[in-house]
Amino acid sequence: MSKHTLGAYPHMLGFEQLERLLERTAKTGNEGYPPFNIEQTSDFSYRITLAVAGFAEEDLNITVEDRQLVIRGRQHDDSEGRVFLHRGIAARQFQRSFVLADGVEVGEAAMENGLLHVDLTRAKPETVVQTIQIKKG
Structure with missing residues (x-):
């Protein structure tokens, strides 16, 4: 079985950047931590929620x-200076990456009950109709 690329479809022009984004996303190494949700909050907005219990605002960077x-x-x-009989809560680091489409803007971020919420908005697409003149040769 051969791998199909977007370049294999001659009617799809200019999507090389999209293909590179998909490949980069597959290589980001996002493991299962921390778990997250992605909600569509309206026709043109989204919310990413990450479970970041134990992290303070100053421990996070967006x-x-x-x-x-x-x-x-x-x-x-x-x-330091503490004696644990059992240590099941480890201090660990993470990195989560999300590829954004053109027109998607990151809004505000807020912490609530151990959850980090990041709001995104997408600009409403404009309908563009363009007439191309044919030169006489």
Whole structure:
């Protein structure tokens, strides 16, 4: 079985960037931590919610890098001087990446009950009709 690329479809022009984005997304290494939800909150808005119990706002970093929303978390190890009989809650770091389509903007982020909410909006697409004149040769 051969791998099909978008270039294999001659009627789809200019989608090379999309193919690169899909390949990059597959390689981001997003593991299962932290778990997250993605909701569509209206026709043109979304909300990403990550379960980040144990993280404070200052432990989290949200950036947009080359059309990619990147959420990073790094907890500080405060176990110095403490004696644990069992340690099942580890201080760990994470990175979650989400590829953003053209026109999707990151709005506000808020923490609530151990959940990080990041709101996104998508610009309403404009309908464009263009008539192309044919030159006489």
